Amino acid sequence: MTAAALPSPLRIGLSRGALELKVFLRERAAVIFTLGMPAILLLIFGTIFKGEVGRTGVDFRQYIAAGIIASGIMSTTFVSLGITIAQERDDGTLKRLYGTPMPRAAYFIGKTIAALVLSLLETVVLFVLGSLLFGLKPPSTPERWLTFAWVFVAGVTVCTLLGIAISSVPRSGRSAAAVLNVPYLVLQFISGVYYTFSDLPSGVQQVGALFPLKWISQGLRSALLPDTLLAAEPAHSWEHGRTGLVLAAWGVAGLVLCLTTFRWKRRRDA
Amino acid sequence: MSTVRWTRESPDHRSRTGRIAATLGGMNDTAVRVRDLRKRYGDVDAVNGVDLDIHRGEVFALLGPNGAGKSTTIEILEGHRRRTGGEVSVLGTDPGRPTRKWRGRLGIVPQTSNEQPELSVREIVAHFAGYYPRPRNVDEVIEAVGLTDKAGARLAHLSGGQRRRVDVALGIIGDPELLFLDEPTTGFDPDARRRFWRLIEGLAHGGTTILLTTHYLDEAEALADRVGVIAGGRVVEVGSPLELGGRATATARVGWLGPEGRQVLETDSPTQVVAELSQKFDGEVPELTVTRPTLEDVYLTMIGETR
Known part of the structure; x- marks a missing residue:
């Protein structure tokens, strides 16, 4: 028998990414809850709140819009990924894949591709809503576009890795949504998504600053909102260097957790 | 779909054709070799000294009550579980150290169907084909499992029996030398079961080695060249279905x-x-x-x- 070459991990990874997207977009409930929820929140909070942030001349609704784009990224990556992987582990999908010659990396490549595309989609939806209703403007200079791009990519990468890592925590697929939504909800409220971050009590600010969502929100504000807002930022600076460092640290931690704790089987199948 | 009915009077016929095909291919005669296999969970010996030889081209049915060590043994052979002791060789490879190349030569049909209900039969089969170095033709495989009419239908719209056929399609798309079938017809109505048997007979006729587990004795009798009975963590007897336990x-x-x-x-x-x-x-x-x-x-x- 002549040996035929095994297909490359990248090729299978791309094919898995396309499959994941196809499945996601055909699941109407998933589309509505994952993509629609942040949009609904944007509408609600944008309707409730009025006025400007301090005396910066920045519309508070635009401040919220930038934060909700950040939390939308976390929703399509961390929450959605964590839940689907936990379910795939519980229903035996992962075990079946493990029994084929599919390279393990291809599974993660596929998940990452799907997360990137869905986050992009989510960001476009939120941005269009924000600009139509609350006058949110696209990045005004090439430098701000660059900031937007790297904060987006870093945010998606970090939240994807953490979503894969946390998928091993829920004991079953059913409890996954509950487990995943707790950190997501808490982080949204302590990271300056729905409030001006500097208005939060300083203890809460310090806790929020330990986690990535605060830095992704701040990074997106730095790309989308004018520098007059700096007066209302805690450090009176965009802190790009610190943002990069915190996200890199979480990225490394997430990667290590993925590599060391990922399970292809249920606990009882070990 | 062309099917071959083998008469019960010639239970050896199939395996002989398969073995000849395997020999012509210059391959080793043994597909699975197990010696003194042991698996401990805590202080329980789930598998306690299993010996097993499965020849190339034969259909081997492993029978045994729940908790007898049957599933653990199969999962060790599939490379899903680590063993505590003993020697195991599956297609010449130790399943404790699975490689992609080795996995490409196996087909596994697990006990439960779990594929994405939003995908169509052709989409999922074509996708799995991409994992293997030399997959079979997608439409041929769909035809072989009798789902040509349903190729465009989403899995959510298939019956239980039809979804099981999709599982078999995913198990054989890589053109495996050895196919694991774990309780393939549980929950089938009698007619669906007969039709499923014909599908398995067709595969066996093509020379695929098949390791089948089942709780249905008539299924083992209809399909298997040899039957092994596992009880209390060891194989208590191996024989043809007609001769087992001195039946003849x-x-x-x-x-x-x-x-x-x-x-x-x-x-x-x-x-x-x-x-x-x-x-x-x-x-x-x-x-x-x-x-x-x-x-x-x-x-x-x-x-x-x-x-």
């Missing part, structure tokens, strides 16, 4: 309706008894039956002894 030579029971009512005679020479009865009744013997223990009788006796 066991005492026969001849029954008929005599003048005083139903008569039953246990005998080692049923032919002679029937000839005598035939003379006595001068032709047709009323309500004549000749029975030997069924595979189920033999099996239940066997697992009963180990309890």
Whole structure:
């Protein structure tokens, strides 16, 4: 028998990414809850709140819009990924894949591709809503576009890795949504998504600053909102260097957790 | 779909064709070799010294009650579980160190269907084809499992039996040398089960080695060249379905309706008894039956002894 070459991990990874997207977009409930929820929140909070942030001349609704784009990224990556992987582990999908010659990396490549595309989609939806209703403007200079791009990519990468890592925590697929939504909800409220971050009590600010969502929100504000807002930022600076460092640290931690704790089987199948 | 019905009188026929094909391919004669396999969970020996040889081209059925070590053994062979001790070789490779290349030569049909209900039959089969170095033709495989009419249908719209056929399609898309079938027809209606058997017979005829686990004794009898019974963590007997447990030579029971009512005679020479009865009744013997223990009788006796 002549040996035929095994297909490359990248090729299978791309094919898995396309499959994941196809499945996601055909699941109407998933589309509505994952993509629609942040949009609904944007509408609600944008309707409730009025006025400007301090005396910066920045519309508070635009401040919220930038934060909700950040939390939308976390929703399509961390929450959605964590839940689907936990379910795939519980229903035996992962075990079946493990029994084929599919390279393990291809599974993660596929998940990452799907997360990137869905986050992009989510960001476009939120941005269009924000600009139509609350006058949110696209990045005004090439430098701000660059900031937007790297904060987006870093945010998606970090939240994807953490979503894969946390998928091993829920004991079953059913409890996954509950487990995943707790950190997501808490982080949204302590990271300056729905409030001006500097208005939060300083203890809460310090806790929020330990986690990535605060830095992704701040990074997106730095790309989308004018520098007059700096007066209302805690450090009176965009802190790009610190943002990069915190996200890199979480990225490394997430990667290590993925590599060391990922399970292809249920606990009882070990 | 062309199907070949093998008569029960020639249970060796299939395996012989398969073995010849394997020999012509210059391959080793043994697909699975297990010696003194052990698996401990805590202080429980789930598998306690299993020995097993499965030849290339044969259909081997592994029978055993739940908790006998059957699933653990299969999962070790599939590379899903680590063993505590013993020697295992599957297609010449230690499944404790699975490689992609080795996985490409296996097909696994797990106990439960779990594929994405939003995908169509063709989409999922075509996707899995991309994992293998030399996959079979997607439409041919869909035809082989009898789902050509449903190729464009989403899995959510298929019946349980049809979804099981998708599982088999995913198991054979890589053109495996060895196929694991774990309780493939649980929950089937009798008609669907028969049609599924024909599919498996077709695969066996093509030379695929098949390791089947089942709780249905008629299924093992219809499909398997050899049957192994596992109980208490070890293989208690291996034989052809017709010979297992001394079935072929066991005492026969001849029954008929005599003048005083139903008569039953246990005998080692049923032919002679029937000839005598035939003379006595001068032709047709009323309500004549000749029975030997069924595979189920033999099996239940066997697992009963180990309890």
